Amino acid sequence: MKIYLIRHGQTDWNIAGMIQGSHDIPLNETGRIQARKLAEAMDERPITKIFSSPLIRAAETAQMIAKRQKVELCSIKPLVEVEFGKWEGLTWAEIENQFPEELKRWTMNPQEVSPPGGETLTSIRNRCVEAWKTIREITGGNEDVAIVSHGATxxxxxxxxxxxxxxxxxxxxxxxxxxxxxxxxxxEEFHLLERNESSHLK
Structure with missing residues (x-):
């Protein structure tokens, strides 16, 4: 089985360096172009299914691949981006300025400390386990699939x-x-074959 981990295309918040988290931000024009190029690059990587975060920036990206390869697109909620609570919509510099103590506590113990109104590393890990369990059950571990999600997740x-x-x-x-x-x-072993491949965007 081959698993293709794919990050969604660019958004305006990516350009601004703002944390998107659970905010449902769409792709910008560059992001849509990136998604089309990505879908073309996936021609060399045939799949049987695509699993995607339901957030629109990931769903839009996944839909282009699904349409081109004519495969089923499955939306899986545990693949959503990490929830950063009150930090969403801010840059890291703004967070450091506005939430210095909270940022310090979170940095020191992200497993148990969350951003204000956000989620802990333990919560994120549990979501990853849940997502993989669903994908493994649906595919039987024998199908090549794409997983479209977000940077932190x-x-x-x-x-x-x-x-x-x-x-x-x-x-x-x-x-x-x-x-x-x-x-x-x-x-039940995993092996890295290729990481952060983006030559198709040039």
């Missing part, structure tokens, strides 16, 4: 899948990039 999802691989920690990938992982349903 994909970082945590990647870390969850590769938890037994030293050095494979959380990293934010680029908009409309492709990270490819192989999965063996017999051994």
């Amino acid at each position: 994909l970082g945590h999802f990647y870390s969850f899948l590769m938890s037994n691989k030293p050095g494979e920690d959380h990293k934010i990938v680029e908009n409309a990039s492709i990270t490819t992982i192989s999965y063996d349903p017999l051994t």
Whole structure:
């Protein structure tokens, strides 16, 4: 089984450096162009299903791939972006200025401390487990699939899948990039094949 982890195309909030989180921000024109190029690049990576966050920026990106490959698109709520509560709509510089103590506590213990009104790392991890369980049950672990989600969530999802691989920690990938992982349903092992591939956007 091959798993293609895909981040949605660009939004205006991406350009501004604002945290989107649970806000339902659509792709901008550049993001739609990126999604089209991404869909073309996926021609070389045939899939049987696409699993997507229901947030519009991810759904729009996934729909272009689904339409081109004529495959089923499954919306999975646990793939939504990390919820940052009162920090959403702000840049990291603004958060540091407006919420210095909260940011410090969150940075020191994200497993148990959440942004004001947001979610903890433990909550995010549980969502990743739930998402993978759903995908594994639907595919039987034998179908090549794409998973379209968001920067922070994909970082945590990647870390969850590769938890037994030293050095494979959380990293934010680029908009409309492709990270490819192989999965063996017999051994339940994951292996990184390609990370943050974005040459199709040039």
